[in-house]
Amino acid sequence: MSTKREAREFCLQFLYHFQLPAFLEQKKELDSVAIFSRMQEFKQTLGIELDSEGQAYVATLVKGILEKHHDVEEILVKYLKNWKLSRVSKIEHTIFIMAIYELKYHLEVPGKVVINEAIELGKKYSTKESAGFLNGILDSIFKQELKRNE
Secondary structure, eight states: OOHHHHHHHHHHHHHHHTOHHHHHHTGGGOOHHHHHHHHHHHHHHHTOOOOHHHHHHHHHHHHHHHHHHHHHHHHHHHHOTTOOGGGSOHHHHHHHHHHHHHHHHOTTSOHHHHHHHHHHHHHHHSOTTHHHHHHHHHHHIIIIISOOOO
16 A cells, blocks of 8 residues: 555545544644644544654645635535535535545546545445446546646
């Protein structure tokens, strides 16, 4: 498994476990040191090993998601046609937020890779049916909102 794949999977588990809304309420109190400390504690409880590159990537994703959550959430809501955000499962919501953040702010990562990773996370942690849902929304965002055609 690639380092970024492991990092994304851990990031999903971390954000889901601590519930993103709770993080957002504490956003001002959570600096990089606090986020890193919580990550270390969570890693130990799960017995997960991430190399320093993976840990750095998770910290970058979490901090960025917290900082840009409002912008990312606006994009998601715009593309959830005929769906209310409250109908989206918490795990899929977290996957969407991670993927949209990465698509918008980590341009060095090919969009197709981000979308594929999101689909794989959805298959593993949600349902097989979530793959089509995640793919449809993220592909639309990728092509229309972010104007990235790779």
